[in-house]
Amino acid sequence: MIKPALSQSFSISSHPSSTIRTLKRLWHLRLGILGSLLILCLVTTALFTPWLAPNDPYTQDITQRLLPPFWMEGSSSDHFLGTDHLGRDLLSRIMYGTRISLVIGLSAVVLQLILGVGLGVLAGYYRGRVDSAISFIVNAMMSFPFILLALTLVSVLGASLQNIIIALGLTGWPVYTRVTRIETIKLNEQEFILAAHSLAYSSWRIITRHVLPNMLPTLLVLSTVEVARSIIRESLLSFLGLGIQPPTPSWGVMLAEGRDYMLMHWWLAAFPGLAIFMAALGINLLGDALRDYTDPHLRKY
Amino acid sequence: MLAYIIRRMFQAVAICLVISAMSFFMLFLNTDPALMLLPPEAEVADIAAFKKQMGLDRPVLIQYKDFLGRVVFHGDFGQSFVYKVPAVQLIMERFPATLRLALAAIVFINLVAIPVGVISAVKRGSFVDNIFTFFALMGQAMPLYWLGIMLIIIFGVWLRWLPISGSDSFAHLILPAITLGSWILPVNMRLVRSGMLDVLNKDYIRTARAKGLPEWLVLGKHAFKNAILPLVTVIGMQLGLLLGGAVVTETVFAWPGMGQLVLDSIHMGDYPVVQAVVVVFAVCVVVGNLVADILAALIDPRIRLN
Numbered sequence: 352m353i354k355p356a357l358s359q360s361f362s363i364s365s366h367p368s369s370t371i372r373t374l375k376r377l378w379h380l381r382l383g384i385l386g387s388l389l390i391l392c393l394v395t396t397a398l399f400t401p402w403l404a405p406n407d408p409y410t411q412d413i414t415q416r417l418l419p420p421f422w423m424e425g426s427s428s429d430h431f432l433g434t435d436h437l438g439r440d441l442l443s444r445i446m447y448g449t450r451i452s453l454v455i456g457l458s459a460v461v462l463q464l465i466l467g468v469g470l471g472v473l474a475g476y477y478r479g480r481v482d483s484a485i486s487f488i489v490n491a492m493m494s495f496p497f498i499l500l501a502l503t504l505v506s507v508l509g510a511s512l513q514n515i516i517i518a519l520g521l522t523g524w525p526v527y528t529r530v531t532r533i534e535t536i537k538l539n540e541q542e543f544i545l546a547a548h549s550l551a552y553s554s555w556r557i558i559t560r561h562v563l564p565n566m567l568p569t570l571l572v573l574s575t576v577e578v579a580r581s582i583i584r585e586s587l588l589s590f591l592g593l594g595i596q597p598p599t600p601s602w603g604v605m606l607a608e609g610r611d612y613m614l615m616h617w618w619l620a621a622f623p624g625l626a627i628f629m630a631a632l633g634i635n636l637l638g639d640a641l642r643d644y645t646d647p648h649l650r651k652y
Numbered sequence: 653m654l655a656y657i658i659r660r661m662f663q664a665v666a667i668c669l670v671i672s673a674m675s676f677f678m679l680f681l682n683t684d685p686a687l688m689l690l691p692p693e694a695e696v697a698d699i700a701a702f703k704k705q706m707g708l709d710r711p712v713l714i715q716y717k718d719f720l721g722r723v724v725f726h727g728d729f730g731q732s733f734v735y736k737v738p739a740v741q742l743i744m745e746r747f748p749a750t751l752r753l754a755l756a757a758i759v760f761i762n763l764v765a766i767p768v769g770v771i772s773a774v775k776r777g778s779f780v781d782n783i784f785t786f787f788a789l790m791g792q793a794m795p796l797y798w799l800g801i802m803l804i805i806i807f808g809v810w811l812r813w814l815p816i817s818g819s820d821s822f823a824h825l826i827l828p829a830i831t832l833g834s835w836i837l838p839v840n841m842r843l844v845r846s847g848m849l850d851v852l853n854k855d856y857i858r859t860a861r862a863k864g865l866p867e868w869l870v871l872g873k874h875a876f877k878n879a880i881l882p883l884v885t886v887i888g889m890q891l892g893l894l895l896g897g898a899v900v901t902e903t904v905f906a907w908p909g910m911g912q913l914v915l916d917s918i919h920m921g922d923y924p925v926v927q928a929v930v931v932v933f934a935v936c937v938v939v940g941n942l943v944a945d946i947l948a949a950l951i952d953p954r955i956r957l958n
Contacts, residue, residue, distance in 0.1 A: 382789070490663075491670045494889075494937050496896030499914065499930055500674075506918045506926075507678050583795050590797055591903060591915060610801055610904075617805045624798030631793035639789070 383640025389633025397449040405431065406440035408447040408600045413438050420618050432622055435605070436612055441619065444600035445626050451601045452582045452630060455516055459581040460574050462520025467527025468570065472558055474528065475535025485528065492525040501584065505593045515594050519581050530573055534566045568645035572638055579634035586627050602627050653949065660945050664938045671934040672723065675927050676716050729928035734920050739928040742913060747932075749819055750909035753901065754894045756829035758887060761837050766880065769844025773879075774871060776849065784845075788838035796897055800831040800904035817906035832901040836890050843886060848879040881951055888944025892937035 396403060406429070416438040419426050426433060432441040474485040492500075501518045508514040538544055539562070547557045588594030589603025597604050602623045609619030694702070703709045722728040729739040772781045807827060808816035815824050851857065852875055860870045899911035906912075910929055917925035 487663075487666070488670070491667045494667060494892055494941055495671055495934055496892050496899070496937070498896040498899050499933060502899075502915070502918055503675065503678055503926060503930065506921075579793065586795060587797065587900060591900070592919065606798060606801070613801055613805055614809055617809070620798075620801045621805070624795060624801065627795050627798060628793055631795070632790065635789065635793050 380640070382636045383643075386633045386636025386638075386640060389629055390637055393449060393453065393630050393633060396446050397453045400446050400450060404440075404443040404446045405429070406443040408439060408444040409598060411437040411439055417612070417616050417619075419616070420622075433616075433618055435608060435619055441605075441622060444605060445602070445623055447600045448602045448605065448623065448626065449630075451512075451595060451599065452585060452627070455512070455519070455585045456578040456582040458516045459519035459523060459585075460577050462516060463523040463527055463577060463581075464570070464574060466520065467524035468531050468563075468566075470524070471528040471531025472535050472562060475532040476539065476554065476558060476562065478536075482532070486532070489525040489528050492522070493529070497522050497584070498587065501588060502591065502593055505588060510588075510593055510596055512595065515585060515588060518588070519584055523577060523581065523584075526577070527570070527573065530569060531566060534569055535562055538562050538565055572642045572645060575634055575638035575641060579631040579638070582634075583627060583631055656949055657946055660942055664942045667938050668931070668934055669720075672720065672931050673716065675930040675934075676719055677712070723931065729931070730924035732917075732922050732925050734917070734922045734925075739924045742925055743910060743928055743932055746908065746910045746913045749907060750895070750898050750902070750911060752819075752825065753828055753832060753898055753907060753909060754891070756825050757833035757836075757894055757897075758890075760829045760833040761840055762883070762887075764833075765837055765840035766844055766883070769841045770848055770871070770876065770879070772841070772845040773848030773852065784841065788841050791834055791838040794834065796831055796835045797900045797904050799834055800827070800901060803827045803831060804904070819907055828901050828905045828907055831904065832894065832897045835897050836893055839890075840883060840886065843882055844879065847882050848875060851875045851879045884951070885944045885948040888940040888942075888947065891940030892933075895933050895936060 412434070415427065415430065415434050416436055418430050418434040418438075420433045420441075421428070421431050423433075430440050430442070432445070435441055435444070470485050470489075474482040501522045504518040504521060505514055508517065544557065544561055547561055552560075585594055586601065586603030586606065589601045590607045591603075592607065595601035595604055597608065605623035606620055606627075609616075609621075609623060613620045700709075708715070722730075727740055731737065732739050732742055735742060768784050772784045775781050804816045804827065807814045814827055815821075816827070818824050857870060857874055860874050861867075865874075895911075898909060899915060901907065902909045902911035903915060910932070914926060914929040916922075917929070
């Protein structure tokens with residue numbers, strides 16, 4: 352077997368030995384599988400929460416408040432991960448939180464896709480002034496901290512599920528525009544699009560039948576990663592008190608409530624955050640695997 | 653070069669204008685701004701008088717022109733409704749704390765990202781590299797407010813090594829800086845790593861090796877300097893991310909900076925302060941980007957000629 356150190360000393364050639372390449376693929380595959388498993392857990396939990404959750408997420412029981420998780424002293428067998436300050440079952444609330452996170456993450460991405468891809472294709476296909484105007488707005492949006500924009504939007508619109516999706520959608524589209532614009536420009540120079548032009552196909556037909564389908568893999572990868580980002584952003588807005596409002600079990604709300612008790616009851620803040628982390632990690636790992644699969648050029652190796 | 657700088661400066665000013673307009677018109681998105689600015693128990697007559705006094709009964713575009721004029725020529729964002737002092741004064745009081753936090757985070761990011769990135773690149777494919785890559789992946793999925801809370805629980809509550817809130821001493825700065833920095837750390841790690849990998853495959857590195865230079869000289873003198881250049885320009889662009897992250901970090905650690913100010917102001921409907929912070933953030937970000945672009949153009953002539 353060739354040791355990694357040896358391949359390094361011959362790093363003039365950019366091709367690592369085949370053994371190492373195989374190991375890399377396995378490593379990547381493993382991470383991709385790990386990501387898929389995490390997402391499978393996430394989706395299953397979201398779909399079947401009412402049957403899976405051990406307790407009702409809203410039922411309060413003041414005599415059972417602030418119970419620790421199962422392995423600690425004083426825990427109750429009814430509450431696997433313990434209870435919060437109102438005696439609600441932490442595990443059940445986290446499981447119901449999965450639904451909110453996924454609904455917001457997916458809806459926000461759909462909204463971002465419609466806005467971002469629409470503008471990106473317009474800019475890349477028509478170029479000229481349309482392109483300059485759209486690119487300028489994209490640059491302005493991307494140079495500005497998302498959080499401040501989203502916070503202001505939600506505070507003006509009012510905090511509700513629908514408005515959070517709108518705020519995340521309105522602030523998250525520029526990255527799609529940037530990517531689709533470049534992809535459209537590249538595609539437009541390819542022969543099959545030139546052929547379509549010379550057949551006098553309408554712009555609509557060229558865009559919908561030839562440009563967009565060829566961008567699907569790129570958009571799929573980007574959207575996957577953006578779902579994770581939207582989930583983190585939703586929980587962030589909720590954590591700051593401008594997202595989902597209590598008593599709805601959103602991970603961000605639970606984290607904010609748990610924060611008030613973190614000095615004595617650390618699990619109240621730890622587990623909801625762990626849920627966000629695992630969800631985002633799973634989606635990112637799958638996104639990386641998809642990227643490697645669809646476009647080997649993007650591999651970091 | 654001068655033409656390039658002038659062109660970029662015009663763009664920067666234009667972006668500031670767009671953001672100031674966004675922050676201004678957002679107020680008109682949903683409701684009558686007078687209702688947002690006044691307490692809910694205000695009488696109809698009071699509302700009318702307030703509108704007249706504040707000029708809110710005039711066309712929106714004229715109001716924006718006035719707003720812009722006051723901001724640009726007098727630095728006047730109006731009075732804070734809550735504190736009854738000029739919004740600018742509140743920002744000036746809070747600005748140094750946020751700046752300190754952001755600078756500490758930048759120092760932390762680069763102290764970690766540069767050595768880790770270089771080691772990853774030099775030992776590419778090794779166990780160490782894989783471990784670092786895995787940590788970078790984890791870091792990208794980590795919500796920074798959760799990381800902050802966990803750091804408080806572990807280092808503040810369990811181990812009692814570091815203070816958990818406030819901003820009195822250097823020790824207070826450590827946890828917030830790590831929290832804020834860890835957001836961007838994975839990006840810079842990968843940047844240094846891929847920059848170093850690119851350079852290591854260049855002909856002049858092969859030449860340096862071929863003429864028998866010791867490996868540490870090849871890496872330290874020839875490779876490292878060129879690999880680090882992209883980082884210089886990226887730091888300026890990351891200012892926006894850092895300021896955004898500061899809003900959250902300051903909340904978690906009760907750090908008395910602009911982030912907390914803007915969040916409190918949003919909660920209390922103190923709109924002049926919100927507008928002022930939005931515009932100040934925008935100016936910081938745009939200036940950061942401008943400096944980064946100019947540095948990039950100075951370093952790499954291809955950029956300014958394009």
